[in-house]
Amino acid sequence: GDSVTQTEGLVTLTKGLPVMLNCTYQTTYSPFLFWYVQHLNEAPKLLLKSSTDNKRTEHQGFYATLHKSSSSFHLQKSSVQLSDSALYFCAMLSGSFNKLTFGAGTRLAVCP
Amino acid sequence: NSKVIQTPRYLVKGQGQKAKMRCIPEKGHPVVFWYQQNKNNEFKFLINFQNQEVLQQIDMTEKRFSAECPSNSPCSLEIQSSEAGDSALYLCASSGQGAYAEQFFGPGTRLTVL
Incomplete structure (x- = not known):
């Protein structure tokens, strides 16, 4: 079946440093990938989405490129801020009815 | 910003009790999803609707869980007989029609089963 893998459970960084959060996927469908961010006690919010191979998508300083050859959609930012501390989920549309399959999530902790 | 409304925000039940939570999707969104996010932050899809019709649901939903999205009323998810393992954040999401x-997402209902 469809699956999404996020290898890092926790990433701790100092403010101003770059970050990359890994996401790989498996699907028999044409892939449509998302990154959601969830701050404490808040709803998950869409950060990025893509279904186009090798095209970079950007929002709020974050960016990601869907690479179908490696089944990856890694999230990057060149300089993290304290406000970026949150849970980040990679997700993929699965099946015919648009349900999302989520990865296990990566907690990003940014220190002063 | 999302305008999906979920009530209550917190729900505490004893084992065997019914637990019911509600969701008002964004205006104009005909598709509603329910997901369960457990204490390890893992998401599980439960069920989705288009208008009042069920599109897809998992086995767990078919047995102890019931859900509906009646016309002109909030959608609801109800657990008939709560178990400790049902303690989780229940997230409702809505979308427009069509692929992709x-x-x-709404802010969720956090259910604690004692």
């Missing part, structure tokens, strides 16, 4: 439509 973005899902907007």
Whole structure:
């Protein structure tokens, strides 16, 4: 079946440093990938989405490129801020009815 | 910003009790999803609707869980007989119609089963 893998459970960084959060996927469908961010006690919010191979998508300083050859959609930012501390989920549309399959999530902790 | 409304925000039940939570999707969104996020932050899809019709649901939903999205009323998810393992954040999301439509999430109902 469809699956999404996020290898890092926790990433701790100092403010101003770059970050990359890994996401790989498996699907028999044409892939449509998302990154959601969830701050404490808040709803998950869409950060990025893509279904186009090798095209970079950007929002709020974050960016990601869907690479179908490696089944990856890694999230990057060149300089993290304290406000970026949150849970980040990679997700993929699965099946015919648009349900999302989520990865296990990566907690990003940014220190002063 | 999402305008999906979920009530109550917190729900505490004893084992065997019914637990019911509600969701008002964003205006104009005909598709509603329910997801369960457990204490390890893992998401599980439960069920989705288009208008009042069930599109897809998992086995767990078919047995102890019931859900509906009646016309002109909030959608609801009800657990008939709560178990400790049901303690989780229940997230409702809504979207427009069509493939690849973005899902907007509500803040969730946090259920604790004692």
